[in-house]
Amino acid sequence: MREYYPLLLGGGIIGLISIVLIVAYASIKDKKQAIGFDRHMKDGEIIRRLLAYAKPYVWHFVLVGVIVIAGIAYDIISPIIIGNITKLINTDFALAKLFRLVAVYAGILIVSMVCTYAQAIILQRIGQKIISGMREDLFTHIESLSHEQMNSIPVGKLVTRVTNDTNAISLMFTSLLVNLVKNVFIIVGVFAAMLALNVELTLMVLCFVPFIVLFTVIFRKFARRAYRKVKDRTTDINTYLSENLSGIKITQIFNREDEKLRDFSEKSRGLGKAKREQILVFGIFRPLVYMLYISSVLALFYLGGKGHLDGASFLGRAIEASTIVSFYMYINKFFNPIQNLAEQFNWLQSAFASAEKVFTIMDIEPALKDAEDAIELENVRGEIEFRDVWFSYIPGEWVLKGVSFRVDPGETVAFVGPTGSGKTTILSLICRNYEFQKGEILIDGIDIRKIKAASLRKHFGQMLQDVFLFSGTIRSNILLDMDGVSDEEVMEACRYVNADHFIDRLENGLDEIVRERGNNFSAGQRQLLSFARTIIHKPEVMILDEATANIDTETEVLIQDSLEKMMNIGTMLIVAHRLSTIQHADNIIVLSKGEIVEQGTHQELLNLHGKYHALYMLQFEKEKQRLGE
Numbered sequence: 001m002r003e004y005y006p007l008l009l010g011g012g013i014i015g016l017i018s019i020v021l022i023v024a025y026a027s028i029k030d031k032k033q034a035i036g037f038d039r040h041m042k043d044g045e046i047i048r049r050l051l052a053y054a055k056p057y058v059w060h061f062v063l064v065g066v067i068v069i070a071g072i073a074y075d076i077i078s079p080i081i082i083g084n085i086t087k088l089i090n091t092d093f094a095l096a097k098l099f100r101l102v103a104v105y106a107g108i109l110i111v112s113m114v115c116t117y118a119q120a121i122i123l124q125r126i127g128q129k130i131i132s133g134m135r136e137d138l139f140t141h142i143e144s145l146s147h148e149q150m151n152s153i154p155v156g157k158l159v160t161r162v163t164n165d166t167n168a169i170s171l172m173f174t175s176l177l178v179n180l181v182k183n184v185f186i187i188v189g190v191f192a193a194m195l196a197l198n199v200e201l202t203l204m205v206l207c208f209v210p211f212i213v214l215f216t217v218i219f220r221k222f223a224r225r226a227y228r229k230v231k232d233r234t235t236d237i238n239t240y241l242s243e244n245l246s247g248i249k250i251t252q253i254f255n256r257e258d259e260k261l262r263d264f265s266e267k268s269r270g271l272g273k274a275k276r277e278q279i280l281v282f283g284i285f286r287p288l289v290y291m292l293y294i295s296s297v298l299a300l301f302y303l304g305g306k307g308h309l310d311g312a313s314f315l316g317r318a319i320e321a322s323t324i325v326s327f328y329m330y331i332n333k334f335f336n337p338i339q340n341l342a343e344q345f346n347w348l349q350s351a352f353a354s355a356e357k358v359f360t361i362m363d364i365e366p367a368l369k370d371a372e373d374a375i376e377l378e379n380v381r382g383e384i385e386f387r388d389v390w391f392s393y394i395p396g397e398w399v400l401k402g403v404s405f406r407v408d409p410g411e412t413v414a415f416v417g418p419t420g421s422g423k424t425t426i427l428s429l430i431c432r433n434y435e436f437q438k439g440e441i442l443i444d445g446i447d448i449r450k451i452k453a454a455s456l457r458k459h460f461g462q463m464l465q466d467v468f469l470f471s472g473t474i475r476s477n478i479l480l481d482m483d484g485v486s487d488e489e490v491m492e493a494c495r496y497v498n499a500d501h502f503i504d505r506l507e508n509g510l511d512e513i514v515r516e517r518g519n520n521f522s523a524g525q526r527q528l529l530s531f532a533r534t535i536i537h538k539p540e541v542m543i544l545d546e547a548t549a550n551i552d553t554e555t556e557v558l559i560q561d562s563l564e565k566m567m568n569i570g571t572m573l574i575v576a577h578r579l580s581t582i583q584h585a586d587n588i589i590v591l592s593k594g595e596i597v598e599q600g601t602h603q604e605l606l607n608l609h610g611k612y613h614a615l616y617m618l619q620f621e622k623e624k625q626r627l628g629e
Contacts, residue, residue, distance in 0.1 A: 071115030076189040083326030127174035146367040156239030165354035172351035183337035219285040226278035233271035293335040380459040380540040382409040382571030389439035401594040414574040414582035417591035461539030465546035467526040469518030475510040497531035498558040
């Protein structure tokens with residue numbers, strides 16, 4: 001019995017470590033909800049939705065499965081070959097037999113390498129196609145969300161979903177699933193080979209399996225917890241960066257760089273701490289599994305050495321040197337897949353967590369949906385009518401209260417009033433950027449809710465105060481990927497709105513580079529480009545929201561000239577604070593607290609001596625003082 005004391009000592013140490021881990025496992029059992037450990041979507045549901053993307057490539061995965069089975073032959077057969085070589089050297093050595101065994105070993109190794117290469121290439125191609133399809137679906141779905149929904153989701157979070165989370169899912173298709181299956185096959189194959197080689201030693205190895213399972217279960221909990229924290233902290237940083245890099249000018253204007261750096265450093269430290277926790281979990285788990293591996297090898301050598309030196313047997317069976325060599329290799333091939341399985345399972349759970357976040361975005365129902373009987377709007381005359389329209393961004397807080405008015409085809413109608421009176425809201429509702437709660441909005445006598453949103457917006461040209469230009473060139477920003485338009489047509493549109501005044505002075509003309517958000521152009525130049533962009537798309541109804549706000553006098557003259565030209569194209573709706581820009585409008589609607597208080601021509605409203613007259617006189621006095629200075 002004393003000869004087994006070393007084995008019992010090793011078992012006692014492993015048992016003590018197991019007790020410590022079980023206590024640690026139990027100590028965090030009640031903290032699941034606090035750390036966001038549980039997911040809301042079941043694994044089965046996630047798998048079903050992911051398989052829908054993989055379904056078109058099912059035969060590719062079948063081929064990969066065949067390749068995997070062929071590739072693991074090396075892991076199963078190579079220890080037997082090495083054991084036979086050991087036996088050959090120790091007994092009846094023959095060079096020809098050695099060459100045959102080496103040739104077989106080399107052949108199996110080459111087949112395994114070719115299979116591994118083919119598997120990697122096929123999976124990478126399939127995985128990238130699957131993820132490309134998922135990214136496109138996600139991007140398309142995000143585009144379908146309403147303005148209200150987009151305002152409620154941080155841009156950084158959406159960027160993380162489209163990039164980081166889809167990359168995690170890509171890893172699942174390109175390696176995780178196949179390697180999980182491969183490792184299962186290797187474990188089963190190696191176990192069968194060990195049983196065939198020596199049942200007694202196989203039982204000895206199996207004594208370590210319960211501890212591997214225990215360590216794996218405990219590791220899974222800590223690893224998933226660490227993964228969740230890393231993902232959450234990464235999303236926080238992406239969201240923070242997206243917002244603060246977009247608003248960096250405000251940070252610089254108010255000299256708040258140090259405060260923003262402190263905030264960013266705090267979030268970076270949070271991510272660093274989460275990463276360290278993740279490393280710590282793996283730093284403990286891997287050595288523990290390696291300890292079990294070394295313990296099983298030491299037990300093998302101890303028992304095998306005693307049998308070889310003393311002529312002793314283990315459980316009644318003698319152990320040969322070739323068996324020890326083969327088992328040594330098998331133990332390594334048995335423990336490595338088990339360790340990989342534990343880590344890959346957690347990576348798989350991480351991929352599932354990313355998939356859930358992606359599907360959560362995809363499951364957001366667009367607030368604006370086309371009715372089942374919605375029609376395509378082929379032509380628009382430009383007749384617009386509001387009938388007792390009520391609207392609120394926040395339930396119960398009405399921004400528009402029973403607004404009713406009519407715009408005849410080809411008319412220019414202006415909306416004026418103090419900030420928050422509902423001017424911009426009216427323009428947004430006409431294009432169905434938001435859904436109104438009560439009343440009707442008609443285009444050419446048709447309720448806009450019975451028209452497909454894309455078809456409706458196609459006939460509108462919106463020119464906003466905050467002009468957004470994309471990175472690219474002037475041409476690409478005017479055309480927005482519109483096909484079949486020549487450079488001459490583009491320049492004709494630019495000349496029509498006076499944008500040619502500054503484009504002709506640029507070194508590259510229409511090919512001039514536009515930096516992010518058009519930061520290398522002035523506000524007036526960006527506005528003129530937005531006019532050209534609108535004209536080139538030939539809308540029947542044009543919407544102009546505060547186009548002359550914050551524009552220098554010289555550019556304002558160009559914009560005023562452009563406005564007068566565009567008024568002759570079709571129906572035009574204008575929101576303006578500068579009343580001098582709307583004096584020639586066919587109808588001016590004055591709003592206050594979400595209601596229409598006055599409407600008429602410029603002269604008619606002045607004669608009323610009401611709100612419009614007060615606004616006009618106030619601006620007149622300010623302009624008079626400015627010129628006097």
